[in-house]
Each structure stands twice: as C-alpha cells, then as structure tokens.
Amino acid sequence: MRGGRARGHHGRMTKHPRRLGTAVTLALAVALIPSGSGYAEDARTPTAVPTVSAPIPGAVPGDRLSPVLEETYPFFSTPDDLARHGYVEQEFYLSGVADGWDQLGVQVATDVPYRTRIIVRRPAHRPAFNGTALVEWQNVTAGYDLDALWNGEAIMRAGYAWIGVSAQRVGVDQLRAWSPTRYGTLDVTGGGAYRADELSYDIFAQAAKALGGPGSPLDRLDVRTLLAVGASQSAARMTVYYQHILPRVEPVFDGYAFIVGNAPTRVGDEPVFQVLSETDVRTPVRPSPDTGRFRRWEVAGGAHSGWRGQEYRNPISVRDLGAAPVYDCALPPFSRVPVHHATAAAYDHLVRWVRFGTPPPVAEPLVFNADGTKARDGLGLALGGIRYSQVTVPTAVGTGDNAGQSFCFLFGSHQPFDEPTLDRLYPTRGGYVAKVVLADLRNVGAGYLLPADAHTNLREAIASGVGR
Template sequence: MSRSPGNFGTSARAGLLGLAAALFASTAMAATPPTTAVAVPGKPALFLGAYDIGQLGYTVEEVFLSGTANAYKLAGPPTADGRWDAGPDASAPYATRLVVIRPTDPAKFNGTVVVEWLNVSAGADGAPDWNVMHRELVRNGYAYVGVSAQKVGIEGGPSQSIGQPLKTTDPARYAKLSHPGDAYAYDIFSQAGAQLRRVDGPLGALAPKRLIAVGESQSAVFLTTYVNAVDSLAKVYDGFMINSRFGPGAAIDGRSMMVAGDSLPKAVKLRPDLRVPTMTVVTETDLLSTRLPGFLAARQPDNERLRTWEITGAAHADNYFFKAGYIDSGKTPLATLAAAYAPIKDAPGGSLDKPMNPGQPHHYVLKAGLVGLDHWVQTGKPPAHAKPIEVAAGPPASFVTDANGIAKGGVRTPWVDVPTARVSGVGNSGGVLGFLAGVGEPYDAATLQRLYPGGEADYLKKFEASLDAAIKGGFILPADREEILGLAKISYGR
C-alpha cells in the first residue's frame, strides 16, 4: 500500500495560513496533512510491555512523518479560564514518527483510534496511557497510535530522568528524524491525526470513524493547551482524554514550564466552549501541589462537553504503572497479576519510604473512562458525573479522610470503600519518584478484624457489593468484574 501522499499545494497553503494568522481564531483552519508518511520496517523503539502483542491479535508498525509544521501565538496573555485565541506563527520542517498498533484482522476494528501524545518526562518516549489502558484497547478492537510530538523524545533535552531519545537509542534508524522544538508540537500532533484519516494511510486497510486524543502527566499538560488554543483551529480529534494533569497548561511557544512558569497561570481551566467531548481524569496526587501547582485550583463544573473524574485512592504513578501493566496481557495468571500488585517500596530512581500505591483504582477506572468517552463521541450521551474528592482548604490543602485514613468523595471503588490497605495518592517520599507514587499501606490483622469480623467471607461479600455499585455507576467495566473478584480473593490478608 502507498504511504506517500505527496505534495499538498504549498503556495495555496501558505496563503491560507497567512490569512489565519491575521484573523487569529476568527477563521477556522483545518490541519494540513504531512508531506510524507512512510512505513519503516523493523521494531520501533518504544517499550510497550513484556508480552507478545502479536499473540493478542495485533500488529505493531512504525511510520515516519515529515512535512512543515506551524507554531502558534496567542492574541493576548494566557488566561486562567482557558479561552485562548491563537493563530499560526512561524513554520519549520519536521520529521517524526508514529507507532501504530492495530488489529491484525481488520474486521475486529471497532472504528476508534486512540492517539497518544507520547510522554517524555523520562527523557525518552513513553506510552503510559497504552500501558494503563491496553487491556481494554485489545479486548474491544481499538487501534492505537503513539505520536512522538515533542523534541525531547527525538533529539533529547531537559527531562526528569536519563532516558535516551530516539536518535541516541538507534542512530541509524532514526537519523532522518528532526524536530524544530515544542512550539511546533501542537501542529505536529494535529497533522498526525489528519494523516490517520487518509485512505490507505498509516492505518492501512482500517477506516477510522473516530479519533480520541489521550495524554498523561506532562502530555496531559500539553493537551490542556492544545484543547484551549489549537483544537478550535485544527478540528482533527473527536474527543479528548486528559489523564493525570496538574494545574497549569503548557506554554504555547514551547518553553518548558520551568522556564515559562512565571508567564503562565498556575491553574488553567479548560475553555468553557469546548468543541468536542472531553474527559479529565485526575488522581489524588494531581489535586494537591507537588513540584507543580495542583489541579485543585483548576477545578470546574461539568458541562455538556466536559466530565471530570477525580479517582479516590489513586496515585500519579503506582504498581500497575511500574510493574503489573508490563506483564498484563489479558492472559496473565491471576496469581501472577496479584503478586505484581503486592505492596513494595522498590521504584525506579530509588527505594520509597512507604509501600507505593498498588494502582487498581486508576487502572480499572481509566479503562471505564475511555469506554464512556468513546460512547459519548458516538451517541452524544455523556458518562456519569462524579463527585469531587473532599478537600480541606488549609493552608496547606489536605484531604478529608474517613476512619480508615482514606479520602472521602471522588470516584468510589471497592479498594477505598472495602479496603484492606490505606491507599492514597499522597504521603510518600524517598527516591526520585516518591512524591508521585502515593501509598498502599496494608492494614494490620487487628484492623482487618475490626472491618471484617466475619473474615474473608465477610470481606468478599462487601467487596462484591461495592464493585457492583461501581459498575452500575459506570466507573468500572462489567468485563473486568470476574478478574477483580478473583484478585480480591487471592490478595485478602496478604
């Protein structure tokens, strides 16, 4: 199949961009497809898991994109309400890559492509949303595309770790890639989405009906700015899942938050006139200020195109993120999966002072959020409203907790309503990642006896009732019920 659509009218495009720059947001501008999209044989440099994706009925392929991207400028200072008027600024050539994961059998494709803005906080491309949601993606026939949108992932640059960018990881394979800087990342992401809609494009025989953009942590911060400033111009994506964001948005000019911090609002809401369905999913860690201002001040009510789920007992990073997700193929024995959720203090970057958050609330709720968002895009019926997590104003702000030390309010799951451990997104330290890892401190035997005087049978009965309530509420998928109950039975009292 052809993956080289050719030239797309450079002079006409330049004229349209000039007009859009003059009028800013008053003139809508569709994203221009990249000049070339070329499939590249061989294995992409992106860790997706320790399982064989081919055995799950999926194919992995890498596609190089190259063309000319635009930077953007705002008509005025960025405001806390998120209503940012932007227009094209300078342009520059680029060459980046997509990692395309699609059903090997086209008949199994459900019509939705999940497009992840790959995360570069570790100094290399990472796919945290693939990691946390892949079970649902392969179970229900989604296609997935990871986009190397930012410069750090390709060329290297400032990061929170010492990961290797693509051009260092495999200089021969990625020598042709070139990124002009994060000011151009927004348009690169738009052009990637536009390319996926092309007949015989990177998705091969698949004909996508819906594109859902997702991004976690730093990528969620960039997606916040994309939604506020660029989406109304590009009009590429049919929905957005902004996962585990903090308070600010990213700078439109591509400067890092550490450099541009003083010129950006410490908390930015999503613009009130959202174009398409948008979900914000937030953990406890994200709500309260850590090294970045927290999401608390960016809270806003749900509206006809916005749902916000704050997940009680969830952490920004956890056991599923670091361990269980990489072995969880959907065919992994329950005992092996339960062992991966067990409380540990070991984490990349050094030992933690307390056991880290196990990760079940974030993993299972996020999958339900994706399905709810996809259904919303298809039918116009939004997912359930969720109460915010209860916070005492302070200073400093803190969670209002119950007798078991667990926050009140938020998205409720059996791990917080029928707990065997104190789970939270805050309160840990140690190593490089302690402030992100949350806690999962098992209760002692006396506490378990107080909570479940009838022992394991008492616990499992209450756990099942709580699980069914969460499923009925739309916060956990019915397809995960049997697995969750099996894990609970194995893990009780460990």
C-alpha cells in the same frame, strides 16, 4: 471522523518563539490563556496531511512473529502478547511541514519541515476494530517517550487502535541517541530553530489526520472516532492546543481525554473528559464545573503514577535503558488503586458522548476539610471521589500522597494492613469477597467501572487469601 484539505508549502515566519521549557511554566501558561476564540469556522487553517512511510522494519528480539531479527526495533515496544489478542505493533516515519505555536498560543512559524515517528498497536483484522483510534501524545517527563496511557488489557479487549505520537524534542533527541540507525533522521525542531516544542501541536494533529486517508498506518481499518489522549505533561500540552490553538485551526479530533493533568476551561465543540488521581487534586477549588461538554472524575486513593504502570514498564526499562529506576520514598510507593479502570471507562463514555451525544455520569469530588487538607476516614483513606473496591473494601492504606527523591511525590503510597487488622475487618473469605463484589456492582451500575474490570477485581479478591 473529521475531514479536511491539505495545505500548500509556504515560507517560514520570522518571529522568534518564546522559549518556555518547563512543565511548571507550561501549567502557568495554560492558566493565562484566554477562553474565547473569536475565529470564524471558515477562517480556520487546514491541518496538513503528512507523509507516512511504510512500516519500519525490525521487531523486538524474541518476537515469535518476526522471521528475521533486524538491527533495531521500536523503542519501548510493548512486551504484551499482541498476537494472542489479534493485534499487531508497527512503527512509521511521519514527515511534512508544521506550523509553530508558543505556549501562550501565539503563532511563531509556518510550514517548518519535520520528521518524527509514530507507533501503532491495532487489531490485525477489521472485524475486531471498534472504530475508535486513541491518539496518545507520548509523555517525555522522564526524558524519553513513554506510552503512559497504553492499557493493553482494556484497549485490546475493547478493540481500540492505539497510536503513540513522538511530538516533542526531548523524546525525539533521546530516540536519536538510542538508535542512530533507526531514528537518526528524526527532527521536530526545524533544524534547531524551534527547540521549545513549537511544532508539537501541529505534528500531533497531523498524526491524527494521517489516519483517515490513503496510505493510513491503520491499513484498512475504518476510523469512525478519533480521540486525543494525554497524561500529565502531555495533558498540559493538549490543553494549550485545545484552549487557544484549536479555535484557529481545522479540528481533527472528535473528543479529548486529559488524564492526571490539566484540562482546558474553554467550552468548545469537542467534549472534554478529565480523569484525576488523588495526587492531582491539591485544592478544593475546581477550575471548571461539569457541563454538557466537560466532565471531571477524581479517583480516591489513586496515584498520578501508580503500581500498575511501574510493573508494566520495569522490564521494558531493563531491556531498553539497561535498568529500571529505583526510588527511596518517604512512604512505601505506588498506590494500587486502579486509576486505569477510570480511564478505561472514560474512553467508552467519551465515544458514546461523541457519537450519540450521551454525556458521561457525574462523579462526586474528593472531600476537603475546612483547613484545605483532604478529608480521610479512620484508616487514612480519602473521602469522596470515585471509590473503587480497593478503597471501600481495603486491604491496605492506598493514598495519592508521598514524598522523597525524584518523582516520589507522584507515586502515592501503599501500606498493607497487618494480619490482626485484616482478621478484624474480614473474618471470613466469603464475607470479604462478597463486599468486593457489592462495591464493584455499585461502580459498574454508576458507570465508573467496566464489567470486565470488575471480574478482574473478583479474581484478585479470591486469590488474595484475605479472610479465613
């Protein structure tokens, strides 16, 4: 894990930030950022070490590990049975002073006081920890903090620590309104002076810096590798950071995973892994080729926000927001092609890339027709890309495309085959299961699928009732 010096407190710069607030503007800004750094290593500004509180009291009502129910609990606390996997969840206040940057990478502030929160899910005991911390930039597109990349099954199985960082104003404002008792003192705007998330980049880096020193929120866990992870809008924010800010500041992270969102084009010291669903690949033009420092995977049939994430978050939304959202989409929503399987494999590859210099396998891109549309087979499934058994041995048409109200265009679609089609494709149960196993073995061998996720697919295939 990288080290560094703490920074002294100085006055705030007077330059006003550019107030570019939307995700669309952010994506455009990323495209305009120059790729060269031009900054010497010794000229980089150190990343400050923030102050981390003791764990904030309070657990979700009904938590069998909590002897006393406090007035409040962490927003969107996971319902996963952490104790069964030897994990704990804790929340901390994070405070200090942060520099500010606009979305074009221009520094607009120095040493602005802030106070936010991080939430930690980690092994309770050192032997269960694999040495890698996944630091997620919480996604706020829905108007509140979302742990979009918490995949409890894979993360706890592998022994990762996961840290969610509340870096942006929208998420923090919602937290303050949701529980003034718990979150009323939080502020990532410098008292309202920096409302376009100018402080978010430094806050995110400082949260990671806090994991390695005395008083670490990871307790006694010895972190060997720090990975920055972000999905969708958070990936775009991380792209701004990597592309233009990182060359000017002390590096904290060892590697970066950009999931279902933008990725930088600058070639830096830290490896970059981009995982995209079919939804996210809208053109045959790829901004960057695979290199010794960049890898891009595209998942056929996968959605930007698919079925698994929705099923996980629905009961949390009912608990913390009063109801789960309901959508009226043009097609039945939520592709069930498991993009999270690609993400789980990508994390493992990224760790080996960082520690041993072993690059991940290259994956075929999605195929486009001459007119710029995605090529599809006779069933309507995308061609090319990483092809999981849910696509090569399908029981439904799963795509990354949809339309309708709100976020429907991000959900993809899932249209199960009727019984005659299933009978034609899979006359016997054994034949169907054998095809799933063969497809998964190929993906495991290629490095696109972890063996444990292949076992999950096998169990689901056996329980599906497909075939006679």
